[in-house]
Amino acid sequence: xxxxxxxxxxxxxxxxxxxxxxxxxxxxxxxxxxxxxxxxxxxxxxxxxxxxxxxxxxxxxxxxxxxxxxxxxxxxxxxxxxxxxxxxxxxxxxxxxxxxxxxxxxxxxxxxxxxxxxxxxxxxxxxxxxxxxxxxxxxxxxxxxxxxxxxxxxxxxxxxxxxxxxxxxxxxxxxxxxxxxxxxxxxxxxxxxxxxxxxxxxxxxxxxxxxxxxxxxxxxxxxxxxxxxxxxxxxxxxxxxxxxxxxxxxxxxxxxxxxxxxxxxxxxxxxxxxxxxxxxxxxxxxxxxxxxxxxxxxxxxxxxxxxxxxxxxxxxxxxxxxxxxx
Amino acid sequence: xxxxxxxxxxxxxxxxxxxxxxxxxxxxxxxxxxxxxxxxxxxxxxxxxxxxxxxxxxxxxxxxxxxxxxxxxxxxxxxxxxxxxxxxxxxxxxxxxxxxxxxxxxxxxxxxxxxxxxxxxxxxxxxxxxxxxxxxxxxxxxxxxxxxxxxxxxxxxxxxxxxxxxxxxxxxxxxxxxxxxxxxxxxxxxxxxxxxxxxxxxxxxxxxxxxxxxxxxxxxxxxxxxxxxxxxxxxxxxxxxxxxxxxxxxxxxxxxxxxxxxxxxxxxxxxxxxxxxxxxxxxxxxxxxxxxxxxxxxxxxxxxxxxxxxxxxxxxxxxxxxxxxxxxxxxxxxxxxxxxxxxxxxxxxxxxxxxxxxxxxxxxxxxxxxxxxxxxxxxxxxxxxxxxxxxx
Numbered sequence: 214x215x216x217x218x219x220x221x222x223x224x225x226x227x228x229x230x231x232x233x234x235x236x237x238x239x240x241x242x243x244x245x246x247x248x249x250x251x252x253x254x255x256x257x258x259x260x261x262x263x264x265x266x267x268x269x270x271x272x273x274x275x276x277x278x279x280x281x282x283x284x285x286x287x288x289x290x291x292x293x294x295x296x297x298x299x300x301x302x303x304x305x306x307x308x309x310x311x312x313x314x315x316x317x318x319x320x321x322x323x324x325x326x327x328x329x330x331x332x333x334x335x336x337x338x339x340x341x342x343x344x345x346x347x348x349x350x351x352x353x354x355x356x357x358x359x360x361x362x363x364x365x366x367x368x369x370x371x372x373x374x375x376x377x378x379x380x381x382x383x384x385x386x387x388x389x390x391x392x393x394x395x396x397x398x399x400x401x402x403x404x405x406x407x408x409x410x411x412x413x414x415x416x417x418x419x420x421x422x423x424x425x426x427x428x429x430x431x432x433x434x435x436x437x438x439x440x441x442x443x444x445x446x447x448x449x450x451x452x453x454x455x456x457x458x459x460x461x462x463x464x465x466x467x468x469x470x471x472x473x474x475x476x477x478x479x480x481x482x483x484x485x486x487x488x489x490x491x492x493x494x495x496x497x498x499x500x501x502x503x504x505x506x507x508x509x510x511x512x513x514x515x516x517x518x519x520x521x522x523x524x525x526x527x528x529x530x531x532x533x534x535x536x537x538x539x
Numbered sequence: 540x541x542x543x544x545x546x547x548x549x550x551x552x553x554x555x556x557x558x559x560x561x562x563x564x565x566x567x568x569x570x571x572x573x574x575x576x577x578x579x580x581x582x583x584x585x586x587x588x589x590x591x592x593x594x595x596x597x598x599x600x601x602x603x604x605x606x607x608x609x610x611x612x613x614x615x616x617x618x619x620x621x622x623x624x625x626x627x628x629x630x631x632x633x634x635x636x637x638x639x640x641x642x643x644x645x646x647x648x649x650x651x652x653x654x655x656x657x658x659x660x661x662x663x664x665x666x667x668x669x670x671x672x673x674x675x676x677x678x679x680x681x682x683x684x685x686x687x688x689x690x691x692x693x694x695x696x697x698x699x700x701x702x703x704x705x706x707x708x709x710x711x712x713x714x715x716x717x718x719x720x721x722x723x724x725x726x727x728x729x730x731x732x733x734x735x736x737x738x739x740x741x742x743x744x745x746x747x748x749x750x751x752x753x754x755x756x757x758x759x760x761x762x763x764x765x766x767x768x769x770x771x772x773x774x775x776x777x778x779x780x781x782x783x784x785x786x787x788x789x790x791x792x793x794x795x796x797x798x799x800x801x802x803x804x805x806x807x808x809x810x811x812x813x814x815x816x817x818x819x820x821x822x823x824x825x826x827x828x829x830x831x832x833x834x835x836x837x838x839x840x841x842x843x844x845x846x847x848x849x850x851x852x853x854x855x856x857x858x859x860x861x862x863x864x865x866x867x868x869x870x871x872x873x874x875x876x877x878x879x880x881x882x883x884x885x886x887x888x889x890x891x892x893x894x895x896x897x898x899x900x901x902x903x904x905x906x907x908x909x910x911x912x913x914x915x916x917x918x919x920x921x922x923x924x925x926x927x928x929x930x931x
Contacts, residue, residue, distance in 0.1 A: 239711075265711055271749055276700055276742030283650075283704020286683070287712070291704075307739070310694050311701070318678035318690055321903040355904050355912075379906035408909070455909035 215399045221391040223368035223398060224254045231376040232262050238376055241268045241277055242294030251296055252332055252391050274304035282311055285325045290376055298333040299342030312381045313356030325381045332388035334426040334476050335523055338516040345513055346477035351383045352454040359454040361385035363428035365396040370404035387426035410457040416446035419533050420464040420471045422487055424450040427474045434529040453483055462494050469500035470536040474524050479507040501539035504532045561775045568822040571790050575797040578850040580858025588801040594865040600796045601856045602874055604633040607657040609878040610666045613885045618831040622889050623673040627654045631826030634852030635759045638799025642807055646724040650702035653691040655729050662688040667888045676892050696737035702728035703743045706752035715753045716813025725753040725810035733764025736772045744784040753810035756818045759793060761825035766838040781818035793823030794852040
């Protein structure tokens, strides 16, 4: 029953399954049709579901999201693809002013079950605007939910769950993982609920919080730390808004230490929120302040030096050392 | 700023001369303006958009305009008395809105901006619901699907994309071009001349054209975007922009309720039949302020306002009805009483509206509420209960 798949394949299979299960599900975006998207996530779907359900759109991000709002109001479940993270900003107004508020301002009469897929993060050697991590901008906005997948199996399940959700979901896909690693997908398994975090490696010394592309970084760091006799617990947050704090707080109460790792800028990022909540909830259990490892507070740099910008295994281990030294 | 002052006389030229292509600007809307009833109340005919209106229909349109104007007057007064936080006046735009609103069929769907009180009236929405929004009781208390009339959209032009997407949904639902008049449907997107400068409106034009969506873009060119004149938005007559996007544009006398009705009806029919989008520019004038916080005496000449008063959308219908013996004094008297009753109902109803519970802050943020929001609500509820006489 199981097959070896990449994240790209997991998302593709998940989209296909969602479209088979519900004929109200539509895909929209630039190049999602014949080309199958620039990352091939929608590969073959237009051929099988037709141009009315896999819609190649004009090159206008606000137009893509804004017309998807209208389709959702008409009873469809549109899934829009923003081609790259840095291109979501032209649609920012539609997402934060319209998508996020429609249910609220209509007193629940106009739900907007739509998904905004954004390939996010760096490490692919791209030119500017192709490597950004805008998650905090959306997680700061009530009315939309924000999730990030980190692996092929989650990609398969989470995209289906996001489409099935009656709330609008910003769905972040770590683009450098699209074609990187394979995993075994069991399509008969029962997935965990969408808005839950997951402990992906148990440990006793430091809790490392990661999501999307940094989950892999955290897992590498945990392996390296183990050779030094340090035991890291790694949590894949998966959901950024709402945050699922229960596994996080349980873990920090046991380890007494937490390090948050994300590619986005540290200032006012997800790490800041996590640090605040952990401090509020388990102040007396902490052996060290919650530390953050992330992208610097600069624009995303040119690709020849992006590896210096991105949090890597060494910077993460350095933070673990600092936490242990308190 | 006038068109003349921004052009460069003596320019050797690059491509066709704009003034030659589009002609000079006209204070009266220009030769292409579709009109069926002149400002003097004279019925004129148009080769393409003429309709036979019977006396009942014209009296009905007149009644709508009178009552909607009363709504506007009462709401403005209520704002002055501190009962509304703000009000967006429609004074002078009654014909554009009633003409467009009455041209709708029940199954059509409207995406309004924040000034479409007349269209809301045509859709059967209680005006008190409009007042509630401006009073700050809620963000709009009507069901968009029940009335086929969306919630007011404050961000300029954002709703034109929603309208286009909704129209694309109608295409997929198979309710366009079936030939069944009870089934075929279309969408109207309302916006103003200022919104025509917004990216979203231009993107909506592109999407609508590209997918041949059944949407009518109904622009009320009331000449002013707060203090910015139409010359600051467009160097050419707005309706001519549509051609550049690949669909027809037409300019109608927005102060002529018969003409706006006829043109909108034709554009809607075109859309329902599957022939795609149309841009209707209702050429009108905002006689009042942008909203009650605005002071138009700072930026426009009273001469202009006086000139537009002569084109009043209601007065010309009254002249027509009286001159042709289609309505007697009793009709106007009864209508006046009806307007007074509406005014009294609005005044009382507005003042009687209770404030929502503070806990309503938390209602309907999500379809599936989050635990963290439920916890915030519970915390705030407990906090409120710690006070005596809590207004929860």
